[in-house]
Amino acid sequence: MVAVCAVALACAADADDAGDASPAEPAPTVTSDAPAPPTTAAALVVPDGAAVYQQYCAECHGVDLRGTDKGPSQLSIIYEPNHHGDYAYRVAIRDGTREHHWWFGDMPPVEGITDLEIEKVISYIRAEQERLGFEQ
Numbered sequence: 001m002v003a004v005c006a007v008a009l010a011c012a013a014d015a016d017d018a019g020d021a022s023p024a025e026p027a028p029t030v031t032s033d034a035p036a037p038p039t040t041a042a043a044l045v046v047p048d049g050a051a052v053y054q055q056y057c058a059e060c061h062g063v064d065l066r067g068t069d070k071g072p073s074q075l076s077i078i079y080e081p082n083h084h085g086d087y088a089y090r091v092a093i094r095d096g097t098r099e100h101h102w103w104f105g106d107m108p109p110v111e112g113i114t115d116l117e118i119e120k121v122i123s124y125i126r127a128e129q130e131r132l133g134f135e136q
């Protein structure tokens with residue numbers, strides 16, 4: 001019984017409010033013409049590279065980066081930074097790439113991704129390559 005009312009004081013306060021006949025406070029009205037500040041935290045939050053990867057890359061490169069039947073593993077040794085630097089990533093994401101290392105077909109340009117998301121997803125992939133190690 002006590003557990004249902006985990007915060008006993010809050011429950012008591014609710015009961016008091018219910019019994020209170022005084023009218024509710026009027027909602028504050030905005031009188032300024034200034035643009036409203038962003039209402040969602042998302043407007044201020046830097047994109048999360050892991051989420052960007054899952055949204056734009058996982059379909060072909062695999063949720064675990066290890067590839068699918070549509071694209072190669074991002075842990076292949078050929079994607080280590082000295083062979084495919086960050087510049088190669090930016091170009092591939094923006095412009096796509098012709099089939100040349102594998103037999104999955106071309107990588108199309110990734111539509112709708114922002115510059116900031118590109119930088120974040122590259123950082124994420126680099127961190128995962130370091131954490132998981134390259135496949136030989």
Ligand code: HEC
Nearest residue numbers: 056057060070071089092097099100101102104105106107
């Ligand atoms: C529709 C499938 C698909 C999607 C989505 C996709 N890729 Fe690819 N990607 C490929 C294929 C296929 C290749 C291999 C091309 C080859 O070398 O034969 C490739 C190759 C690459 C390469 C190597 C480019 C080069 O110069 O050899 C990078 C880097 C890469 N992808 C990164 C990404 C990242 C990061 C994302 C997400 C932002 C992404 N890809 C999304 C299919 C995809």
